[in-house]
Amino acid sequence: MTPFSYHKPASVSEAVNLADTCSHFIAGGTNLVDLMKENVVRPQRLIDISGLGLNDIHPTANGGVLIGARVSNAELAWHPMIEQHYPLLSDAILAGASPQLRNMASTGGNLLQRTRCYYFYDTGTPCNKREPGSGCPARNGLNRIHAILGASDACVATHPSDMCVALAALEAVVHVEGPNGARQIPFADFHRLPNDTPERDNQLAVAELVTGIELPPPMFERHYQYLKIRDRASYAFALVSVAAAMTFDGEVIQQARLALGGVAHKPWRDPDVERLLVGQVPCEARFTRAAQTLLQGAQPLSHNGFKVTLAQRAIVRALNGAARGVAHRGARP
Template identity: 60%
Template sequence: MNRFDYVRATTVADALRAKASDSRSRFIAGGTNLLDLMKYDVERPTTVVDITHLPLTDIEDGPDGSLRIGALVSNSRLAYDARVQERFPLLSSAILAGASAQLRNAASTGGNLLQRTRCYYFYDTGTPCNKREPGTGCPAIEGVNRIHAILGTSDKCIATHPSDMCVALAALGATVRVEGPSGERSIAFADFHRLPGDTPQVESTLKPDEIIVSVDLPAADYGPHHTYLKLRDRQSYAFALVSVAAALKMDGGTVAEARIALGGVAHKPWRDESAEALLVGRAAGVDAFAAVADHILAPAVGRSENAFKIGLARKAIIRALSQAAAGTPQSQVDKRVQ
């Protein structure tokens, strides 16, 4: 691990000033991702700016049933907050599907959005990687790619975004509120993370001189008709091969509204609103769900070791929508697929 300076910020303005004074500085809160990256020599900040003392730890109710989540709210606190469990149970379930209890206690809301890929080549500084060093290549394309993306890839990168929480936030239509030298702005969650394109090293639309201050959730009313289904190599402490966040509004046996987002399949949480529209007004059932799955996965591209993800994702989408329609969400305690 390289030597670095340490600065503790107590206000957002302090944090922004510290960041502006050193282009190679990094914010740190829980550190559950940054410290790993520093140990592996992937990140080499010259200054680490501690933001844990910023006043961003509140969960606030909006007048219309919305919720504002401070960037420093821990994953554990968010998952177990009574308002989240009652009004946004999909988010609670997704958080509890991820990491371990110890990591959830440390990890922050803002940090979860910014965690970086778990690609083997990205973490191995002895191999080329366009995300670490643009222009050096993506060895995963022809190499070990079992965990890699099948949607939204480019010839520069096929890495996946690792977050579970972000998949639920994508389905719920969240907004990310950020602050920088030019003031405050809001970014629709769908626009926050980027596909790799020709610049896979640029992972979000957050500017280098900005900081996340909150995540805002619009009011939701899906009741029990939601699920977060995560398929992985082992039942605990493993990243998703494929995950599905699904939420439905039902009118009897007919779908009135649908939200579907996938994790483990792309460089960002994958939501296809045109696929959601296919369900509206249709009777809930395997045929309708299969048509949606086929629509979502039509552009999927499998490679030497990850082509199985296409079939796995199709089955996961159908199963998740079946769970949501029946009002029997996947348990994150008993992880056996229902």
């Protein structure tokens, strides 16, 4: 670990003014500290935001909920408002990490966690995400956990978050503050596909700080499911995960949401596929068609072709569970 300076600002504006390209904000530190220990990131300055508040969960004027960036994953998952009105989000958080990590990890930090690609963490190998222009050995190397959708020649890494898959399905909005003031970023636009700049995970500008996440008014309290397929039942990242939710008008699907994790550089969602389900009566054939359509652009690598079939089956299973109104908190493959 290389030397760094430490600062604990008293306000968001002070934190933003301290930040530059050589600094990192730190809250729970559950991912950042690991990256520093491995010399994957070497900040010259750490800006501790633990004294800035940003730890409230409260209703918004439009009937939604605003979640402070420093709210812990555990507090968010077990908060009565979230459990009752956004159970998809609660289940997704509880499917991730371990209780100890959820107690420390912050909501804002969860959005910003880095990929778990082996080559990204191994500083003895090239990695375009870590050192732009150095290459992507995962394309022809060990790539079992890597992307099958939205990848590029420069990077095939996947985003590791469970929480973010649910936030994508719920159409959350990210609140940020930076040198040019406050702004809001729709969740669908927050994370980036790798293209030619895989070192950029998201749309944050230099010195911008995530201050909160806003959820829209609740719609999916009953018909939802978060399904996580992983190699072991605890503390493992998803090979494939699915956040599915819907509302009904009688027996007909009125709204549908479908987001995938473990398959791309960001949570993967296609509103056109969701529209295939609207106005339909739930059935295996329609769910299978939606799954096949969502995966039709998949480009598997040498070791992860199984993810295409796995994702299709997981989508059908999650949609069936959501249609029945049955919650499920993860499964082995």
